[in-house]
Amino acid sequence: MTTPLRNWAGNVDFRARRLHRPGSLAELRSLVAGSDRIRVLGTGHSFNRIADTTGDLVSVAGLPPVLEVDRAAGTVTVSAALRYGDLVGELDRAGFALHNLGSLPHISVAGACATGTHGSGPTNGNLGTSVAALELVTADGDLVTLRRDADGEDFLGAVVGLGALGVVTRLTLDLVPTFEIAQYVYDDLPRDRLDTHAAEILGAGYSVSLFTDFTGPRINQVWVKRRVDAIGAGAGAGAVEPYWHGATLAAEPRHPVPGMSAVHCTEQLGVPGPWHARLPHFRLDFTPSSGEELQSEYFLPAEHLVAALAALDGIADRIAAVLQISEIRTIAADELWLSPSHRRDSVALHFTWVKETEAVMPVLAAIEERLAPYAPRPHWGKVFVTPPGQLRDRYDRYADFAKLTHRYDPTGKFRNEMLDRYFPTAG
Known part of the structure; x- marks a missing residue:
């Protein structure tokens, strides 16, 4: 990169050696398979270094857009980089809605789900709870789909996945009738x-x-x-x-x-x-x-x-x-x-x-x-100073997530400084 790349807030200068914007799934798979370190850059609305890397930074915004409503199933399948604001009008016109939205419609679906972003309401789960399936490119370039109804534990570990399991390319979301x-x-x-x-x-x-x-x-x-x-x-x-x-x-x-x-x-x-x-x-x-x-x-x-x-x-x-x-x-x-x-x-x-x-x-x-x-x-995706040990004690499945990342990414291709700090025993 010839000019500094920063997040939306401008408090993070990304340290990647290259920024890639593949135009096809085949190009993305080849890029991931050939990289030693790679992270995904979404809309840049994170305030810490969760998306940073010293290797390759990749945007999936150049992949062919996907927005497919399945009326019978009550779901929509979308490309990972699609912003909520560019999705919701199409859903409403089709008579559907998502159960909730975050404060900003400017954020990408994949990035929001991967970091646990949410809306509000005592009976409303975070945005990731609407995910029924996700497709990702894993460390060796394979294309893998995880489904809520078929992949149980791996699925529950992958939705809020911090980009640690692979590059998410598509998500299928549950819909409700419009309101x-x-x-x-x-x-x-x-x-x-x-x-x-x-x-x-x-x-x-x-x-x-x-x-x-x-x-x-x-x-x-x-x-x-x-x-x-x-x-x-x-x-x-x-x-x-x-x-x-x-x-x-x-x-x-x-x-x-x-x-x-x-x-x-x-x-x-x-x-x-x-x-x-x-x-x-x-x-x-x-x-x-x-x-x-x-x-x-x-x-x-x-x-x-x-x-x-x-x-x-x-x-x-x-x-x-x-x-x-x-x-x-x-x-x-x-x-x-x-x-x-x-x-x-x-x-x-x-x-x-x-x-x-x-x-x-x-x-x-x-x-x-x-x-x-x-x-x-x-x-x-925001600024905090919590030590790793304290954070580990606050999640029942913290160690399970570390094991899951090692199984999907045994060489640490998708890891970065932040993941190394908070999940140091992934192996």
Whole structure:
């Protein structure tokens, strides 16, 4: 590469000796078979070195696009590099939906699933839980397909696979019938109301997000995304109240970060719209920010939210000094081995930081120390400082994943510095 290649945020300079963009599956298979070290570059939305390598970096965005809906099976098969924002309209027109979406429609399907990326909702699993099958090129260039209904344990280890088993080329995703969402924002939720009614507040919609800047005894905003067919039709659906748990219904659209224009955000004020135009916070046709940020996220057992926030109160001033905004969301438990929600109904504490690494890292260390009693699992694609030993103790299938990577990649072709650090005993 003649010019530096950076991730979206610009905090990682990739060290690869070459960047490849194969135009066919045969070309990709030959490249993988002939490389000694290789990693996949997706949309670049990771904030750490999970995609980095000193060998070959490959993008699968040049492979022929795939988007095949199987109406009878209720699934869609897509090319790995396809962005969610480029998939969802086609699904909606066919009468289908995905069960959930992340905050950004700009991310690729394969990259999001491989790192445990998620949306929100106490009954909604992360994005990888919709994967029914995945196709990947393994270390010797072979093409392998793993299916949920046929490959059991290997499949559960491969979905959140961190790029360690091979180069994913296609995924098959489960679909649900299309639905509509109405999105509301409430301002200034008193913290004491969250402390006493956390489950009710976080379960008030199909997807709920809380935003706080850690500057006072309140939650800045509560984003409630309700299915239109559920409003007023069942327990917990409720009416749209102008005042709710001490918070006030916003009369104008909001952006999560104070002072930023809401033009970047999906439509609010209770206007019904298709699932894919409401579940993400941000619109595909706008870049949500300039990339001038760092991000971290920690997943805890959902029942520990109030205690975890109380633990962070003692360093709230330190957090606020380097924070743009923090988001709180829930994610349902799953069986994917390296999912941060593996076998735990979870609450995720997400932090969008200023882009000042030296100032942020000590605060991260303090946060992890405060959260340690609740066994936090960091998002694999964001910034964290958790030691390998601690992380190993927080996953039931950690050692099994190390063995699985060694079986699929015995020479370490897909490994990099980060995998070597966190899975040093793969052999």
